[in-house]
Amino acid sequence: MSKAALNKRWQNGDNGLAIERLPAKESFKSRAYAALKEAITNMNIYGSDEPMLLDERDISERLGASRTPIREAVAMLEQEGLLRAVPRRGILVVRRTKAEIIEMIEAWAALESMAARLATSRASDEAIAELRAFFKEFDLNRIERERCDEYSTANIAFHQALIRLSGSSLLAAMTDNLFFHVRAIRHRTIFEMDRAQRSASDHLEIIQAIEARDADRAERLVRDHTLRLARHVESHVNLD
Amino acid sequence: MSKAALNKRWQNGDNGLAIERLPAKESFKSRAYAALKEAITNMNIYGSDEPMLLDERDISERLGASRTPIREAVAMLEQEGLLRAVPRRGILVVRRTKAEIIEMIEAWAALESMAARLATSRASDEAIAELRAFFKEFDLNRIERERCDEYSTANIAFHQALIRLSGSSLLAAMTDNLFFHVRAIRHRTIFEMDRAQRSASDHLEIIQAIEARDADRAERLVRDHTLRLARHVESHVNLD
DNA sequence: CTTCGAAATTTGGCATACCAAATACCAGCA
DNA sequence: TGCTGGTATTTGGTATGCCAAATTTCGAAG
Incomplete structure (x- = not known):
């Protein structure tokens, strides 16, 4: 019957039709x-x-x-x-405690290092190249813009771009959520400024490792880079 | 004033008092x-x-x-x-697609391998010993109980115990959520049975690495162990 | 002036009512 | 019989009202 068929058609989610019940x-x-x-x-x-x-x-x-x-x-x-x-x-x-923020950064390190690993075997050369282009812009911003907020935003944007190279929308979603919380303390701390100098070289190394398709190295660089931030927050940031 | 002081006391969340407004x-x-x-x-x-x-x-x-x-x-x-x-x-x-399930397992690999790393530097010898004791029980269950559900439950419980060794309640919470979804497909697939034999030795190696405080090895073992599951699901499980 | 306590007020949790959209149903027509 | 158009019904989204708990207010007693 046409009625049942139409009904069935609605019940089944995706049948190749790319529309979603118009917003x-x-x-x-x-x-x-x-x-x-x-x-x-x-x-x-x-x-x-x-x-x-x-x-x-x-x-x-x-x-x-x-x-x-x-x-x-x-x-x-x-x-x-x-x-x-x-x-x-x-x-x-909700105000997060310092311990909770550190846990978030550690989780971030876990997810992003996995993203880097996956990216080495999945991302296209073109996509990686875009990451490098993004990095250049980012590097320029580092010199010019001194304002902490903007730097933090650009920094996080770089990491988000890297994570999307993994092709995993779940990793992207989970880290976006973590970033939301970590970003919230940007007003209180200037930890990014402190790390700015070596962030640039860290990021470059990471890109090189992904370009070289070196999964272990890319994963390790990303993990250590972010865990270093966790240590930094642990010892230099005062919340609570 | 006593009123303001009392008020203040309520407004500030935790002042060492471990009660929570009685349930x-x-x-x-x-x-x-x-x-x-x-x-x-x-x-x-x-x-x-x-x-x-x-x-x-x-x-x-x-x-x-x-x-x-x-x-x-x-x-x-x-x-x-x-x-x-x-x-x-x-x-x-919500029914997850196979691709989504695989992304979840990959995220799980990321979080649990980080947990293993953190555990090597934070968990006490006693806590790790408990993990080994748990593993023994788990190993027995492997032989006795043939039912897929029960095995799957025991398997996940082992990994949860491992994750809690990291001391990070965030890693625990995030993986619990992932487990919930992965567990849901237990009825449909018997992938655990397939992996049962080598799971036992994998788990033993992981425990040994943590006991030896070898962060890199523990992390790698956990990651590879779980990513192997992802590959298995990718090639042997049919959803959608 | 401080303290105590009861009344008034605030506030969040829950129930109910209503509405518009979408479906299901059904009669009527070809 | 099969299709069509219109009506009845269902259903989720939203608004509103009520209530009990908790706080604040305020006046009286010390």
Whole structure:
């Protein structure tokens, strides 16, 4: 029957058709999620020691929506580890401890070094070349722009580009999430400036190793590069 | 003032006090989250090709709650990647593609090999010894229990124990999440049985490397062990 | 002025109601 | 019989209201 067939056609996900039920208009839930995440991103989380807490009703009237979709968005961000809803107290923005930040950098080292390994056997020469081109721009920025935020952003962008060479969207997604948290302490610390000099040569070596398709070396360079950052944070950054 | 001081005390999160606002009664949201996750765990996701979809109203009356907390729980599980709410269609349980499963195993390899590295410099001899004791039990199970599910569970438990030796709760949390997805295909494939023979010796070697505090070797063994699983799935498992 | 406690207020959790979109159903027509 | 068009129903998204817990306020007692 045509009805059942049509139904079947909808139920089965991908049948070669590249459309996805046309975006429709984004739900309030998604919009609230994006808005809140954006707000948290631009928030100087570690700027003060006061607990930063949000108010559902305030947010809902600011976004012009009811509390329900806001609560769903909050539930998602809570699951993601950015917020934490404490009953009768408020929704507070989670501040990571120094130990947690270090764990994140270590996990980052694990994922990115694996990405480097995978990239050596999967990435095309062209893709790797793009990485080198990106590195040049990055290197120029290093000299010109002294502002810590911008350097940090460029630095993370380089690493993200490297990770995407692995072809694994999962590695990309997981590290993006980690970067979000690590980036949040950029206001508080200047650890990047300190590492700027040797970052440049580190990055160059990494690119060379990938170009040479040397999986072990690429993996090791990336791992050590990032673990060095972890040690640096451990000994020179003061949070809590 | 005593009032302000008391207030301050509440606002500051951890002041060494190890209690957490006494559990109270768990919210419907958390209970719904746990119930749904449990249900999904015990669900044979890859048993059929039909799209598995849930109904909010059905779930809510089954759990004796309204739709609101259920929707919040669904939003969390959606963020976690287990569910996906499609407007006007239902909440469907996400079925991972083979490529996604392989990416998960690769990420797992990355995280666990890092855990092994960290364990070599952080875990106490006693903790490592416990790992060996665990391994023995595991080895016995290998012989006795032929059922694939049980073997898979024991296998994952071993790896979880290893990861916890790193002392990083983040690595533990991230891999737990990955295991959840990988475990879900246990009904469909018997890849563990296939690898059982050499898993035992692999695990023994890993333990020896950690005992010897050989970071590079421990890392490499764990990585290769898990990447071998990825290759195996790639060539012998059929999904989609 | 400080302390104590009860009332008022705030706030988050939950339930319910409503709406619009999308599907399912069904009668009528070819 | 098979197809079509329109109506009924289902369903997820959102708004609103209520409630209990927790906090704050404020006045009275010491």
